Amino acid sequence: MENKDRNLYRLDELSDYKIASNYSDIRGWKIVDADNRTIGKIDNLWVNKDMQRVVYLDVNVDKALIDDSKNEIHDAIANDNGKEFVYKDGDSHIIIPIGSVSINKDTKIVMANSIGYNTFRKTSRYNQQHNFDRNYERRVMNSYYPDDESRFGSSDDDTFYNRREFDNH
Template identity: 45%
Template sequence: MTDKKKHLYYLNELSDYKVDSDDPDVRGWPVKDVDNRVIGKVDNLLVSKERKRVVYLDVEVDSSIIDANHDPYGKPAEDNIHEFINKEGQNHLIIPIGLARLNTSEKYVYSDRINHRTFAETKRMEKGYDVTREYEVAVLESYNRDLEDTGPRKHESAEAIENRKKELDDYERSRHVDEDQIYDENTEAARRKGRVVDDDAFYDRGEFDRDKYRK
């Protein structure tokens, strides 16, 4: 990848960046799904230099995710670039900061709505991969595919249902961008979804709401 297209950096690549003083350093913390099942551990943090903040957790997945052997959800943005399967050595995935929650007393990260199967069906990457916007979109589509189910779930509180409805509203708003923001009009993702944006307005989406992460 050329520097022109590189828009995310691993925290350990940036000597002048450090974890926000309001946040714990979660590197090394276990990551759990909505059912309290470990799906991996935080290996690194991905930073938007434009926004000067962390936007993703880079997670080294647990062997149970790989052993599930699910094909990734969705389709590749460009069929001629990467075959859309999870290959040997691809044992990392990213979680947007606003879809992660912290348990600071027991020192783990968790999701309050993504289950083990969804994580297992999300497109993975190799450690240290230069994350592309197309990959980001594929991951978000995988995590957001169940948002339209706003009905009650087992053991789910009324507050949790309302939070999911709000997330759906945020997601739907984030799907619409101006035509002049399209990252590459020739990619299938841009034609199909119209929201692969070139600049960091992408991180205005609800999935990157840091207030949710800090709760």
């Protein structure tokens, strides 16, 4: 959201915000799909300032999940065997709505309950150096919940974020 009306912020941008004592700081934790396949690590949390709550997890996607068949252009460097790639920081981030996961404080693992591995592989990624806009949010939500596509048309934050996908159990 590249304008003065911006309302989503990374938690680490907000010095006066901290995680409530009854919630775990899940940054750095592994996130898996329902079949326990690794999606990536939680890099940050996206906070809606007006609502004063986390709405998205910012996930640095695991290299194995990146779908090279999308014909994306990446600044990549092949190592000696030509199979491994090192992506520039930020080329492999996705957002996941907080209500779409369950958090296991004992194992320090976050599980995406209803979104499959292949959906994550095909989900549009963003560069963490740039803030995303509502169109990106809609594309991601439509990839996660294609049957509910019409529900993500609203641009009003109260309407857009007041749904089960953003419910912070």
